[in-house]
Amino acid sequence: MKKVVGLAAAGLLAVSAANAGQITVANTDITMFGGVSASYNAQDKDHALRDTAINVINNQPIPGTASKWSGKDSFSVNNVIVGLTKPAQDGGIGFTAAFGSWQVPTVVASSDTVNNFKIVNGQTTKEGLIGYGKTTDFKPWLAFVTYKPVAGLTLDAGLLWTNFGERPVTILNPHITRGVLFTANPVLLTGARATYDAGVAKVYVGAGKAGKYQLMGPVYKDILGSPYSNYIEAGVTSNLKQFGLPVDVGLHTYNENGNRDIYALTVGGDLRIVSLGLEVDYFKADDGLKKKQGDGTSSNAWGAALCANVKPVAGVQVPVRIEYADNKNTDLIPAIAAAGLVKPLVDGLPSDKYSAAKKVWTFTITPTYNPTKNTFLRAEVSYAKASGSVDAGKSGYLFVNDKGEAKTSRTTGAIELGFLF
Numbered sequence: 001m002k003k004v005v006g007l008a009a010a011g012l013l014a015v016s017a018a019n020a021g022q023i024t025v026a027n028t029d030i031t032m033f034g035g036v037s038a039s040y041n042a043q044d045k046d047h048a049l050r051d052t053a054i055n056v057i058n059n060q061p062i063p064g065t066a067s068k069w070s071g072k073d074s075f076s077v078n079n080v081i082v083g084l085t086k087p088a089q090d091g092g093i094g095f096t097a098a099f100g101s102w103q104v105p106t107v108v109a110s111s112d113t114v115n116n117f118k119i120v121n122g123q124t125t126k127e128g129l130i131g132y133g134k135t136t137d138f139k140p141w142l143a144f145v146t147y148k149p150v151a152g153l154t155l156d157a158g159l160l161w162t163n164f165g166e167r168p169v170t171i172l173n174p175h176i177t178r179g180v181l182f183t184a185n186p187v188l189l190t191g192a193r194a195t196y197d198a199g200v201a202k203v204y205v206g207a208g209k210a211g212k213y214q215l216m217g218p219v220y221k222d223i224l225g226s227p228y229s230n231y232i233e234a235g236v237t238s239n240l241k242q243f244g245l246p247v248d249v250g251l252h253t254y255n256e257n258g259n260r261d262i263y264a265l266t267v268g269g270d271l272r273i274v275s276l277g278l279e280v281d282y283f284k285a286d287d288g289l290k291k292k293q294g295d296g297t298s299s300n301a302w303g304a305a306l307c308a309n310v311k312p313v314a315g316v317q318v319p320v321r322i323e324y325a326d327n328k329n330t331d332l333i334p335a336i337a338a339a340g341l342v343k344p345l346v347d348g349l350p351s352d353k354y355s356a357a358k359k360v361w362t363f364t365i366t367p368t369y370n371p372t373k374n375t376f377l378r379a380e381v382s383y384a385k386a387s388g389s390v391d392a393g394k395s396g397y398l399f400v401n402d403k404g405e406a407k408t409s410r411t412t413g414a415i416e417l418g419f420l421f
Helices: 002-008 010-017 111-116 217-223 287-293 334-341
Strands: 022-025 028-043 053-057 060-062 073-086 092-102 118-121 124-127 139-148 153-161 188-197 202-209 230-239 247-256 260-270 274-285 300-310 316-326 354-356 359-365 375-387 395-397 409-420
Touching: 028 092, 053 217, 073 409, 118 217, 188 230, 217 334, 274 287, 334 354, 375 395
Parallel strands: 053 118, 354 395
Antiparallel strands: 022 028, 028 073, 028 409, 053 060, 073 092, 092 139, 118 124, 139 153, 153 188, 188 202, 202 230, 230 247, 247 260, 260 274, 274 300, 300 316, 316 359, 359 375, 375 409
């Protein structure tokens, strides 16, 4: 079971493995896993795209107008996830499939913004920043078949997740909200991946179709019209315990033909009372995206996330995440750049005095209590602050209040209860 956990997500399946039920189908033992969680959520502001539609005419986006919106607080069912898995044995075939409906709150945008943002092209209206569908649609969000021809070699094919960054589903993460770096990650991959475990390290390579089904795919394909259709990925991870260091390290690369390249360094270690993690992402625009961005724009952006999880006593943990992202004047971190697609309101009228911010830093803390090993109660506060301006002479912004007015900071709070099985 743990060999499947490494790809799928350490949090949910690792906890579920001990208590998972066994289902016998055609003389095959299949493990069921999943979870349900609900939360109360509050925010003072939302992303500039909240309740906004962007019109695309002749392959050119027309800036929209920020909307007044309601819903500073809400109750939500954050996750209803049900999965089945059968690990592949040497020389055999297995599978993993997870179906669910889930919310996707982030430090820079609510789940409403991610799922309901509209792109209008002629008579066609498309919703959401994930082209695969709204996250609240109950459907497979992870589904792949595994073939293990020999010991150490694993081949996966189907609907996969990237091997770096936060997991898309809330209950797989120590925080309720996802970070700003998550919004720049494609997350979903339809393709194939080969992984070889050499003992001292694991190496993987993969390839497949890229496009608007991915997170922020609609921005790249339907708004920018970026000409890409395929991806390749590769990476290596290693546990340095064999060298006397309680540290895991990873190097990952993800490349879309004609759009963007992502290079990620991940480092993590468990020091008993506290575990630490660092992710540094470097984004590079390919020639196709450079042309869409126009002359005078940078060809790269970067971001970093530092995470710590303090465990003072049994059943209590306090995860903390600090991020910094510098998008410069690119479209490589779309959640930051997208504010440039919207004109905020001043005295009730759209204003040309604002442009997208260049940088953002975020802070998130999520004290968590685990009454049992498969249940949790957690509270969270997150803060995001944007700075800089893409256009000289204009004020940079990233958020709007409920009156549609430009703001540079956002604070959220949430309380979530969850059960894993």
